[in-house]
Amino acid sequence: MKVMNFRISPDSKYRWVLFIFLVIVQFSVCGYIAWRWHNIQVDGIPYQWKCIPRLEQSAFGTDYIRVVFPEDTTQWLDDTAPRLHETIYVYISRDDKGVIQIQGASAHKPPVGEDYMNASVVGYGDNIVQFMVGFGRYRIDPAKADGIYDIGVSDSVIASIRMKKGEGVIEGIFVNGMPLEFCSSEAEKTAETLAGKNADKPAASVKTHILGSAMVPPKQQKVE
Amino acid sequence: MTADNKKHKFEIANTRSRTRFFSLYIILAVIGISVAGIAVIWGAAFTWYHIPIWAKMTIALAILFISQVGVGTAMFQERQGTWIGEGVAVVHCAVVFISVTLLETTFYIGSSVYFYMLVCALLILPVAYLLRSAASIIGYVCVVLYWAAMTGVSYSSGGSLTMWILLALAGPFYTLIREHHDEVRLTIFSWVGTIAVFIAFGIAVREAQYISFLLFSALAGVVLLTGYAMDTRKAWGFPFRWLGRLASVGALLISCMPAAWDSVISAAGFQWANIAVTFLLLFLGMGIYMKALKRKCWSPTLYALIPLVIGAETVLVRNGINFSLPVIVSSIYIFFLGIFEVFQGVRFGKTHHLRWGLAIFIFMGAAVLVGSHVSPLAMVVSLIVICAVVWQFQHFFYKKKVLFFQQTHQNRRTKKDHTVTSVRQGINKKRKNHHADPTYKNDAAGITEKKQKALPDWMAGAVSREPEAALPHTETVSPKEPAASTFVAPVFHGPDQIPLPDKKIFAEIKKEAKGNKMEQTKKRSEAATIKPVTSSPWKTPAPIKRKKQFTQSPWAKEGESKK
Numbered sequence: 139m140k141v142m143n144f145r146i147s148p149d150s151k152y153r154w155v156l157f158i159f160l161v162i163v164q165f166s167v168c169g170y171i172a173w174r175w176h177n178i179q180v181d182g183i184p185y186q187w188k189c190i191p192r193l194e195q196s197a198f199g200t201d202y203i204r205v206v207f208p209e210d211t212t213q214w215l216d217d218t219a220p221r222l223h224e225t226i227y228v229y230i231s232r233d234d235k236g237v238i239q240i241q242g243a244s245a246h247k248p249p250v251g252e253d254y255m256n257a258s259v260v261g262y263g264d265n266i267v268q269f270m271v272g273f274g275r276y277r278i279d280p281a282k283a284d285g286i287y288d289i290g291v292s293d294s295v296i297a298s299i300r301m302k303k304g305e306g307v308i309e310g311i312f313v314n315g316m317p318l319e320f321c322s323s324e325a326e327k328t329a330e331t332l333a334g335k336n337a338d339k340p341a342a343s344v345k346t347h348i349l350g351s352a353m354v355p356p357k358q359q360k361v362e
Numbered sequence: 363m364t365a366d367n368k369k370h371k372f373e374i375a376n377t378r379s380r381t382r383f384f385s386l387y388i389i390l391a392v393i394g395i396s397v398a399g400i401a402v403i404w405g406a407a408f409t410w411y412h413i414p415i416w417a418k419m420t421i422a423l424a425i426l427f428i429s430q431v432g433v434g435t436a437m438f439q440e441r442q443g444t445w446i447g448e449g450v451a452v453v454h455c456a457v458v459f460i461s462v463t464l465l466e467t468t469f470y471i472g473s474s475v476y477f478y479m480l481v482c483a484l485l486i487l488p489v490a491y492l493l494r495s496a497a498s499i500i501g502y503v504c505v506v507l508y509w510a511a512m513t514g515v516s517y518s519s520g521g522s523l524t525m526w527i528l529l530a531l532a533g534p535f536y537t538l539i540r541e542h543h544d545e546v547r548l549t550i551f552s553w554v555g556t557i558a559v560f561i562a563f564g565i566a567v568r569e570a571q572y573i574s575f576l577l578f579s580a581l582a583g584v585v586l587l588t589g590y591a592m593d594t595r596k597a598w599g600f601p602f603r604w605l606g607r608l609a610s611v612g613a614l615l616i617s618c619m620p621a622a623w624d625s626v627i628s629a630a631g632f633q634w635a636n637i638a639v640t641f642l643l644l645f646l647g648m649g650i651y652m653k654a655l656k657r658k659c660w661s662p663t664l665y666a667l668i669p670l671v672i673g674a675e676t677v678l679v680r681n682g683i684n685f686s687l688p689v690i691v692s693s694i695y696i697f698f699l700g701i702f703e704v705f706q707g708v709r710f711g712k713t714h715h716l717r718w719g720l721a722i723f724i725f726m727g728a729a730v731l732v733g734s735h736v737s738p739l740a741m742v743v744s745l746i747v748i749c750a751v752v753w754q755f756q757h758f759f760y761k762k763k764v765l766f767f768q769q770t771h772q773n774r775r776t777k778k779d780h781t782v783t784s785v786r787q788g789i790n791k792k793r794k795n796h797h798a799d800p801t802y803k804n805d806a807a808g809i810t811e812k813k814q815k816a817l818p819d820w821m822a823g824a825v826s827r828e829p830e831a832a833l834p835h836t837e838t839v840s841p842k843e844p845a846a847s848t849f850v851a852p853v854f855h856g857p858d859q860i861p862l863p864d865k866k867i868f869a870e871i872k873k874e875a876k877g878n879k880m881e882q883t884k885k886r887s888e889a890a891t892i893k894p895v896t897s898s899p900w901k902t903p904a905p906i907k908r909k910k911q912f913t914q915s916p917w918a919k920e921g922e923s924k925k
Contacts, residue, residue, distance in 0.1 A: 153492060157437060160488045161430050164458065167481060168426065168465055172419055175469030201411035202470075223514060225474075256472075272472025279411050305471045 178307045182300030183253060185230070185238040189297040191276065191286050191311055191318065202275040203283055203318075205297055205308060210260070214267040215244040220259045227304065228255040228269055238299075243267050247304075256304035273299065273306035278319060285321030289313055415468060422464040429457035433489055443494040443544055451495030455486040480509045480528075487531060491538065496547040496554075499535050503558045507565065516566045526639040529562060533646070552588050556602065559584065559643065575616040576676050580644045580669035582609030587648060590662050610665045611699065611722055615729055617672050617692040626679050644669055661706070664699060671695060696726060 192204040212228060220226055220243075229241035229248050248254050257269035276297070289295060298309045311318040319325060406413075432450050441447040459482050466478050483505035490498030506528045515521030532555070539547045563581060586606025616622045648666060675688030700722035707716020 153437065156488060157434060157492060160485075160492075164426060164430070164485050165423065167485060168419075168423060168461060171462070171465045172469050175471055178471060200407075221514065221517060224517075258474075272474065273470070274472065275470050277411065277470075280408075305473065307471055 174305070175307060178300050178302045178305055179309070182302040182307065183232070184236060184309075185232055185299045185301055185306075186236050186296050187238045187299055189295055189311065191289070191295065193283060193286050201280060202277045203286065203311075205274050205276050205311065207271060207274075207297075209238075209240060210270060211266055211268045212240045213242045214262065214265050215242040216246070218245075220245060220262055220267055222259055222261075224259045226257055226259055226267065226269060228257050228271075229253075230255055230301070243269060253301060254304055255301065255306065271306065273308055276308045276311055276318075281324055282319045282322040284323055285313070285318050285325070288321055418464060418468045422461040422468075425457050426461040429454040433493065436493055441493070443539070443542055443547070447493040448495045448497050451486075451489050451493040451498040452501070454489050455482075455498050455501050458482050458485050474513070476509045476512050479505050483509070483528075490532075491535065494539060494542065494544070494547070496535075496539075496550050499532050499551060500554050503529065503532055503554060507558060507561050510562065511565050516562075522566060523639070525562060525565075529558060552602075556585055556588055575613040575622060576669060576672045578616075579610055579613030579672050580641060582606045582613060583666045583669050584643050584646075586610065586665050587644075587662060607665060607718065610668045611696065611725065613672065614668050614692055614696045614699070615725055617675065618689055618696060618726075618729060620689055623679050623685065623688060626676060627685075641669070641673065660702075664702060668695070696722065700726065 187207055188209060190206045190208060192206060194200045194202065194204050214220065215229075224245070226243050226245055227247050228243045230253050231239045231241060232253075233239055243257070255271050257271045259267060260270050261268035293314055296312045298312065299306050300309055313321050410418075433454050436442075436447050436450040441450065459479075462478055462482050462485075466473075466475075483502050486498055487502050489495070490502060506525065510516055510521075510525045513521075516525055535551060536548070536555070539551060560581065563577060583606065585602050589600070589602025589604075589606055644666070671691065672688075675691060678684045679688055700719050703715045703719030703722060705719075706712050707714075707719055
């Protein structure tokens with residue numbers, strides 16, 4: 139391929155320029171992956187969404203749990219029906235308390251100013267689309283993941299999410315307002331030891347201390 | 363000599379045992395490293411959560427940097443297009459995938475895995491070009507196809523075009539390896555490329571509403587031309603050529619059926635994007651073919667024209683201009699193709715082509731029979747067959763007639779003996795007849811006997827000679843004998859075929875060289891002792907003094923006596 143006497147070929151004298159360019163691009167892609175994650179965490183809009191955590195089983199150890207969002211159906215806003223596994227855009231908003239409100243789904247992005255989630259179609263029928271979002275992982279210490287077994291039907295499990303340009307990052311999972319990490323047996327032991335040390339203090343104050351000021355969960359919401 | 367042989371055998375045995383020993387060590391080392399790697403990965407997986415994020419990122423970037431250094435070193439050592447280059451490129455590809463996977467799982471935002479795979483494929487493509495690695499290109503093509511199959515991008519025109527553009531990015535690799543005359547990689551790439559194109563169409567078929575025999579024929583043309591272009595020194599493309607021929611004729615045969623065109627008419631969403639891409643591929647194949655191989659022209663041209671013919675027919679049908687013409691044109695074309703193949707087989711003795719031509723006719727017959735309703739193919743074929751038979755009969759009778767007239771005309775001319783040539787021809791013919799016809803011989807013998815009786819004795823000897831000897835030699839122009847060629851074909855030996863001289867000869871040569879050197883040094887030292895050089899060699903040489911020789915004129919003493 140010749141472009142204005144500049145031969146773009148891996149054999150030409152410009153091959154080292156091409157190689158250096160490749161090195162820069164490869165590092166840039168790696169850097170971008172990390173930066174995007176950080177940017178969503180810092181700059182994303184916070185949402186709270188009802189979820190069900192599931193424990194991943196694998197031959198190798200895993201440092202995350204699978205998060206399923208039960209509110210996965212909404213109205214299809216387009217005329218043409220979506221295909222299976224097609225990428226769609228779920229229009230969302232948040233109420234005063236920060237809980238996610240799903241408006242509908244479409245094959246096109248919403249107008250500027252409105253928020254959305256990237257999702258793939260799982261099922262479609264009667265103008266109702268079932269979707270699945272990509273951000274379904276929450277990183278947790280494997281030793282503290284056994285708190286999932288204690289979650290009951292009546293418990294309220296909320297995921298705190300940050301959203302930006304359709305992509306999302308799960309910041310934390312709260313079971314009845316308490317972080318999932320503190321629901322584990324290890325956390326209970328720690329709490330007991332701390333309670334033993336501070337025997338003269340009331341137990342409620344100990345629990346508040348474990349949660350910490352930065353991890354105050356949202357208030358209990360009645361999610362249907 | 364026997365001792366040398368023994369030594370040589372011992373050396374061979376020694377090297378063999380050493381090789382076995384090393385190969386065993388290499389196998390053990392590979393197994394050990396693999397087990398250690400698995401153990402490290404296992405251990406890291408269980409403690410992965412406790413490794414800080416910055417450390418994970420550093421690990422990913424560090425292994426990527428090491429592989430990049432490897433690529434740079436391979437480029438610096440000019441390892442492009444070698445097995446080492448291939449290995450380095452494959453390792454780099456694996457490392458790119460590992461690094462991106464590490465970062466993707468660490469900084470998880472829920473993007474599609476297939477998207478990351480595509481990103482990795484695009485990142486490894488330049489390395490495939492820089493190191494001329496066929497394995498990396500194969501990896502790239504596989505990833506693109508997997509991405510297209512899993513995401514279903516070929517459903518939309520834009521997605522389909524993206525898939526084709528991504529596949530086309532691997533295209534210039536063909537030119538690159540062709541420039542370097544790397545026949546093996548060229549063949550591998552051509553095979554992989556063609557199979558990839560077929561898989562891509564398979565993916566498109568799964569998603570698209572309609573893929574016609576037009577695409578099939580175009581692909582067949584591409585395969586055929588690729589097969590021809592592949593044959594640089596060896597017939598690597600032989601299966602490709604025949605596969606292309608088979609598919610082309612298959613597509614043309616389908617286009618002879620009216621039912622096939624019904625589906626073209628009824629198709630709602632016509633995949634023009636895929637068709638456009640296929641035709642681009644076809645023209646690309648034509649370009650490659652024209653550049654690579656121009657000698658064989660007719661056969662590839664005829665087959666490459668099939669998609670263009672079907673394309674024009676499709677345009678006619680889709681626009682509602684004509685519905686019967688496509689079927690008739692296709693029928694005529696397939697018939698012509700069959701005749702061409704049979705002609706190839708009969709005229710040039712190509713058995714495969716003869717069989718193929720006959721097979722085309724059998725296919726046509728089967729298509730006519732299998733077709734459930736009245737097809738114009740039957741009408742057209744029968745018409746062409748009748749025309750061909752009539753034409754053959756006409757041609758046969760005309761030829762016979764012409765031959766008859768020519769013979770009669772020639773007979774008349776030989777009787778008149780008009781020209782020297784005809785006379786000679788007649789004499790030659792007579793001579794031949796003399797040899798061939800024994801009755802004539804007997805008659806001639808009888809005549810000579812009669813003559814001998816009638817003639818006097820002194821003439822009997824002359825008449826009794828052989829008729830050939832009696833007749834004067836009529837050939838006035840004798841062809842010049844070709845000069846015997848003194849050319850001897852050169853014999854080329856590879857470096858391995860040239861036998862090395864014995865060690866004894868080496869020792870003798872060394873001795874001689876040593877003796878010569880000693881003599882030379884002796885001579886030099888002697889010369890140095892006799893005449894030391896005192897003057898500069900760049901000094902202007904002293905003029906040579908010559909003795910004056912006076913010459914006397916021959917007339918110098920003239921007149922002395924006249925005093």
